[in-house]
Amino acid sequence: MILFGKKQYKSKSLEELIHLAQQDDLDAVEEIVKRNQENIYASFYYLSNNCEDILDLTQEALLKMARNIKKLKDATKFKAWLNQIVTRLFYDYIRSKNRKLKTVPIDKKDDEEQDRFNVADVPCKECTPEQSSLNSELNCIIERSIHKLPDSFRLAIVLREFQGLSYEEIAEITNTNVGTVKSRIARARNKLQEELKAYIA
Numbered sequence: 001m002i003l004f005g006k007k008q009y010k011s012k013s014l015e016e017l018i019h020l021a022q023q024d025d026l027d028a029v030e031e032i033v034k035r036n037q038e039n040i041y042a043s044f045y046y047l048s049n050n051c052e053d054i055l056d057l058t059q060e061a062l063l064k065m066a067r068n069i070k071k072l073k074d075a076t077k078f079k080a081w082l083n084q085i086v087t088r089l090f091y092d093y094i095r096s097k098n099r100k101l102k103t104v105p106i107d108k109k110d111d112e113e114q115d116r117f118n119v120a121d122v123p124c125k126e127c128t129p130e131q132s133s134l135n136s137e138l139n140c141i142i143e144r145s146i147h148k149l150p151d152s153f154r155l156a157i158v159l160r161e162f163q164g165l166s167y168e169e170i171a172e173i174t175n176t177n178v179g180t181v182k183s184r185i186a187r188a189r190n191k192l193q194e195e196l197k198a199y200i201a
Helices: 014-021 026-047 051-071 075-096 106-116 129-134 137-148 151-162 167-174 178-200
Strands: none
Touching (some): 014 026, 014 051, 026 051, 026 075, 026 137, 026 151, 075 151, 075 167, 137 151, 137 178, 151 167, 151 178
């Protein structure tokens, strides 16, 4: 991953950097990119199982963030705003793969997809240097299990467990209600636990 940012910006708070970036300070933009690029990459890593797509999606998310940061009205909501960018890109990516999210009811689709796949059928990606911390048997199994989850479950649990968002924030980002978010996360956790039982028993 390419790292950006100059030394004098490393000590600034995120809010300070956003304020500077909104005044066309490119060094501030670069520092914001540096601080967030790994988290964005990690999100797409668990949302997609194609390494080239992960890199492309990460770069596109960073570009959208940089180009649209002036539109952010409240710097304290940067994390949720950035995750909205990630989520929209993920949905666009899924639609581009002809997954037909618009025409198939999500909950029905979730159950149908769950029945069709087995965790052993999902290939584990080859790890790059940036992914070395994930290169263990257990992490590979977890990765496969997450990639097996239906799209809505996978997105919800990644936003919750890897991005640390609240149920309310996830509901806003995914345009659903808190009850639906909690249900998807609970079902995702149950499915992951079922898949992992055979490996950790």
